[in-house]
Amino acid sequence: MPQAQRYDSPNFDARPDPQDITLLVVHNISLPGGEFSGPHVSDLFTGRIDYNADPSFVNLRGLKVSSHFFIRRDGRIIQYVSANERAWHAGVSSFRGREKCNDFAIGVELEGSDFVPFEAAQYTALAELTLALLEHYPLTDVQGHEHIAPGRKTDPGPLFEWEHYQKLLKEKALDEPALVAAIAGLGVAKGLSQSQ
Template identity: 35%
Template sequence: MKNYFYAIIALFILNSCKINPYRLSDRSYKKQIKAYQKSIGNADTKPLENGQTPKWISTVNFNLRKPNFVVIHHTAQDSLQQTLRTFTLSKTQVSAHYVISDDGTVVQMLNDYLRAWHGGNASWGKNTDINSASIGIELDNNGFEPFSEAQINSLVALLTRLKKDYNIPTNNIIAHSDIAPSRKADPSAFFPWKNLAALGFGFWPEDQLEKAPDYFNVEQALRIIGYNTQNLSSAIKAFKLHYIQTEVDDTLDEKTINTIYSIYKKQ
């Protein structure tokens, strides 16, 4: 009878896991949300170094953070399930707002108004804390194969809503490699940036490239576009991964210079 009882308990636990294998991370998420609600609602003030304690008088003019960028990644993992496990373990210290599977299924993992840990040590223009101003989208792809049509269709649908909801500028839909050129190379050269740009998600160079003037400063132009040029070679390579996907290297030839000029003029 005792063994039968334990078997029933084990079966119950097993079935619970099948119903929601992420119940522990869901519980942790709700717990953290409650903690943040308590912190935000706290009207206590901290003393200053001169001994004065600010007086609290509540304003009525405020709102939640507004995402101003969308950063696109590929997971570099072998399955959606592997990525979801990675993002639901606290020890990994990495997350994203959305994950889109190869079959087009969209999984939301974090409220848009909260800060995900997807960009790491990265910058775009003068913004050195991209995580605080962006929505991170991970595409289920190992980096060595094309993105599926279903996946890109779901991405377009998601970008359409995000761009409308938060009035995200066209040129602020960027790649992980754009914001971290010395560290990252995702999404890969298979990613269809040209197709997305045609739909209003990002810029694309003109088909007939105008020749850059002799005085054109490539490094300065890359900085104006948004790239960190401390490692100019990496910045050039990241630019080409986005805009010249058949020639992903740091060669600064005439085509590359003219392409940089084309994107620079759109800023």
Template identity: 50%
Template sequence: MSIDKGCWAPARQVASPNHNARPEGEVSALVLHSISLPPGVFSGDAIERLFTNRLDPEAHPYFARIAGLRVSAHLLIRRNGEAVQFVPFEQRAWHAGRSRWFDGVTWREALNDFAIGIELEGDEQRPYRDAQYATLAHVVRDLLAHYPALTAERITSHARIAPLRKTDPGPAFDWAYFRQCLHREM
């Protein structure tokens, strides 16, 4: 099994302080996000610095606006397909913010309580890379096998859970292609 003690074995581990215990310990949804820091830049260590509270507000004008944020994700998938894990899956990462989602039965709020957050390095205009889809499909396959309450139908986007605040991963994310990749992994 590729998941042990909440960590995905293929990922490079970088601990974020921005997490806490899940209220019920439940993992039953997955939220896909996109991030680039500064916006539109796909290199460097700014994302890791943001998620570990080490972002230098003087390093770029945009950073001054966000340096005080205390956010994280469980996993980041870089443009080259590298996976970086910040928070064990059993813990609550701070990725969804104010959120609401219809899970097929009822409306649920506060998705951080029960969702895994995966960030894709990218933006909403430029296509994501094949290496990212391959890594995403691989980790999702392992997550589906490890967490019985998590199903492929319970994978959603930040845009769907916070539609008045967020639009990521945006139209550049190819859901059909992701599903094909996931199907090949299964």
């Protein structure tokens, strides 16, 4: 992603099938919880977090996670792992009867929480990132972490505006007929159960 700042993570490995990248998973994250703009998310994803920086970090010790992308509150995008590789963002998960969503998904973390509305710049950046990914990968669905790990995860949460995101996707793709067709076939569904 050319406009993304690169901050390489060691927490990734090879996908079982590099051609099988069909799902985009939207998450939210803030470290410490509810606090924004600090270095801790990038430090977590790159294995450099200072576990003593906040009492809540004690539960993160030894955790090896990453995401392909992180969208800051101001819309800046940071990339940790190439979308060609498997980032470790979804954990125990299932979608349309397939387990281990990391195998076939691209993960995007939004700087936020379940309790704070996301910023307009984040929706814009997410829509632009989605369109860029659609040009290179056969994405068929966009889901929240809560939808592929129900009962275990709640993000991006009740304040994520799925309809607004879809509207932006359509608006930004108007000049690209191939992208208009790709978006028309993209399953952006709030609450789609994992069995569907």
